[in-house]
Amino acid sequence: MIAVRNLVKKFGGQAVLDGITLEVKQGEIIVVIGPSGTGKSTLLRCINFLEQPDGGEIQIGERKVEATRASRHDILGLRRSSAFVFQNYALFANKTALENIAEGLIVVNGWPKAKAHQRAREILERIGMSEKADAFPAALSGGQQQRIGIGRAMAAQAEVILFDEPTSALDPEWVDEVLELMKQLAVERQTMIVVTHEMQFAREVADRVIFMEGGRIVEQGPPSQLFSAPKDDRTRAFLRKVLDEVPPQCAEGI
Amino acid sequence: MDTLNIDYMLGLLPVMLKYLPLTLKMACIGMVAALVLASLLAVVRVLKVPVLNALTIVFISFFRGTPLLVQLFLFYYGLPQVMAFLTQIDGVTATILGLTLHFSAYMAESIRAAIVGVDRSQTEAALSIGMTNVQLMRRIVLPQAARVAAPTLMNYFVDMIKSTSLAFTLGVTELMGATQKEAASSFLYFESFIMVAIVYWVMVEGLSFVQRWMEKRLNKAYQR
Ligand SMILES: Nc1ncnc2c1ncn2[C@@H]1O[C@H](COP(=O)(O)OP(=O)(O)OP(=O)(O)O)[C@@H](O)[C@H]1O
Ligand SMILES: [Mg+2]
Numbered sequence: 478m479i480a481v482r483n484l485v486k487k488f489g490g491q492a493v494l495d496g497i498t499l500e501v502k503q504g505e506i507i508v509v510i511g512p513s514g515t516g517k518s519t520l521l522r523c524i525n526f527l528e529q530p531d532g533g534e535i536q537i538g539e540r541k542v543e544a545t546r547a548s549r550h551d552i553l554g555l556r557r558s559s560a561f562v563f564q565n566y567a568l569f570a571n572k573t574a575l576e577n578i579a580e581g582l583i584v585v586n587g588w589p590k591a592k593a594h595q596r597a598r599e600i601l602e603r604i605g606m607s608e609k610a611d612a613f614p615a616a617l618s619g620g621q622q623q624r625i626g627i628g629r630a631m632a633a634q635a636e637v638i639l640f641d642e643p644t645s646a647l648d649p650e651w652v653d654e655v656l657e658l659m660k661q662l663a664v665e666r667q668t669m670i671v672v673t674h675e676m677q678f679a680r681e682v683a684d685r686v687i688f689m690e691g692g693r694i695v696e697q698g699p700p701s702q703l704f705s706a707p708k709d710d711r712t713r714a715f716l717r718k719v720l721d722e723v724p725p726q727c728a729e730g731i
Numbered sequence: 732m733d734t735l736n737i738d739y740m741l742g743l744l745p746v747m748l749k750y751l752p753l754t755l756k757m758a759c760i761g762m763v764a765a766l767v768l769a770s771l772l773a774v775v776r777v778l779k780v781p782v783l784n785a786l787t788i789v790f791i792s793f794f795r796g797t798p799l800l801v802q803l804f805l806f807y808y809g810l811p812q813v814m815a816f817l818t819q820i821d822g823v824t825a826t827i828l829g830l831t832l833h834f835s836a837y838m839a840e841s842i843r844a845a846i847v848g849v850d851r852s853q854t855e856a857a858l859s860i861g862m863t864n865v866q867l868m869r870r871i872v873l874p875q876a877a878r879v880a881a882p883t884l885m886n887y888f889v890d891m892i893k894s895t896s897l898a899f900t901l902g903v904t905e906l907m908g909a910t911q912k913e914a915a916s917s918f919l920y921f922e923s924f925i926m927v928a929i930v931y932w933v934m935v936e937g938l939s940f941v942q943r944w945m946e947k948r949l950n951k952a953y954q955r
Contacts, residue, residue: 525859557861567852571874581860584870633860 478503479524479559479637479668484533484544486519486692493519494530495692501637504666508679508700511689512715517672520689521639524670525561526552538636557585560630564642566622568614568629574621575601575610578628585633600628604658620651624658631662638662640671676719680704688712740922743913747930750909757823757905758892761830765891766884768831769838774868776843787839794836800897803829807901822901830894834887841883845876878949885942889935896931906930 479501486494493516501507509517522528523544524535530544537558542551568577575597582593601607604624614622623643630638643659644652656678662669663682673679679686680700687697688709696709707713772791775783794802807825811818820828849872857867899908907927914923 527855527858553861553863556859559859561856561859563852563856563859565852567856569853569856569871570850571871571878580870581862584866585861629856629860 478536478538479670480534480536481520481524482534482536484520484523484535485531486516486523486528487531493692494523497533497689497692497694499687499694501668501670503636503668505668506663506682506684507670507687508683508685509670509672509687509689510674510676510679510715510719511695515689516692517689518641521561521641521670521672524555524637525559525639526555527561557633558636560633560635560638562623562626562630562638562640562643564646566614566619566626566646568622568625570614573611573613574606574617574625574628577614577625578632581629581633596632597628600631603631603661604628618651619647620654623647623651623655627655627658627662631667637668637670640669640673642672642674644673644675674719676704688715690715736919736922739917739919740926743910743923743926744930746909746913747906747927750904750906751930751934753823753903754892754895754906757827757830757895757898758888761827761834761891761895762888764827764831765835765838765887768835769842770873772835772839773842773846774873776839777846778864778868791836791839794833795840799829799833799894800900802833803897803901822898822903825901826895826898826903830891833894834891838880838884838887841880841887842876845880846872848879849875881949882942882946885938885945889938892934892938893931 479499481497481499484494484497485492495516497516497520499507509520511517519528523530524537526535526547529547533544535542535544535555537555540551540554540558542555547555568574569580572580575594578597578600579590579593582588582596583590586593588596598607598610601610604627606621606624606628609617609621609625614625617625627638627643640659644655647655652675656675659669659671659678660682671678671683683700685697686700686703688695688703688707688711690711696703696707696712703712704716707716772787775787803825806829807820807822811820846868853871853875854867857871862870895905896907898905899911902908904912910923910927914920917923
């Protein structure tokens, strides 16, 4: 289980996260939506401690950490029980596809190289990238890089995978292959929190959609409810805006 | 101008080659030690390690701000007067020590610049999978920085090879010291010093050749 309680993050005195409370059950798939600059990325980054929160509590599994009193040990623990998929992939440029996936197993989990490479090969197989095992990131398409990015997150066997707009840096032609892989993970009930603008994905895959605005959770619920009968005016306004931008046949899905 | 004494020049070569290994030894040990020290200094600077960072800034400032010759004299002639345990230090050791400290100061700055130049996303990705600062430096950031810094570091190595000639001022008979002795007894100064210049020159050119080859190989690694 992942829980965030009363999470606060300020940048220059201004609260970007203004008391976020959120519980995620094991195997649950959460999609976070909301306008730009609302703190969605900041929320994921705080859970992973890429940003140091200014208040609140983060719990992943048994580990409960009070943000302002987190020790080095706590922070490493949180990072090791969560994995992050970045908008810009952020693959290790000096490592091959295979090494990118194996790196954490070797360095963080202390696995012998052979065993880690074996596991990395299995993951490459699952994400359909076996042929590119020895390619460096610079030689891969955006979609392939992001699939390796997801593979790297899968290798960590984390309690939760945090996705920060995993498809928004991609050329449209590569978006589907990445979404397909994410759907595959969802089917396997990998717990995940996904920030995305892909509303169709949210409808199909999410167990719960969270609408954030101004550093707060405004409304949340199953996609069937949130998309067709939003309770809050702000949610309605946001949805009207984003759903207008997509062709009608996508928007009518539910 | 009198004619050049070519036979004398050629006769000098074997003498010089005998002292070449010492020159190379000082440069190579100095380079390896300077690389290690410079990497440590650079990491301290980048991670802004408390206290050490301030000391490192002073260290770098001092060794960049004073002439190498002055530093060598300080180690060889000066320090033993105030620190008794240094009386044992010989000219070769003092030279290696001086070269190491002097060049590590310069190299630390180029390594630091290269580290800072590595994209922030690389660090974040490493942190996100739970690496410690030391792990991510060693596995991800330093290897990428090394590629960027390599050409500059090679230039410092060239500079270091040439700077070993200062060892002769500490009474070390290396390439330059040996030549100086020969010249003093034969009085053929031009022949002697043009010869030693050529030997340094050939050595440096050989190294530049290796450097170009290495860069080609290093660059190949990340490309399609
Ligand atoms: N390192 C930082 N320093 C200062 N301000 C920041 C920093 N990171 C984010 N912010 C600010 O915090 C606010 C929330 O940013 P965040 O990136 O979390 O938004 P977001 O919801 O992910 O937006 P988007 O949909 O555009 O990605 C923004 O106003 C942003 O300018
Ligand atoms: Mg964002």
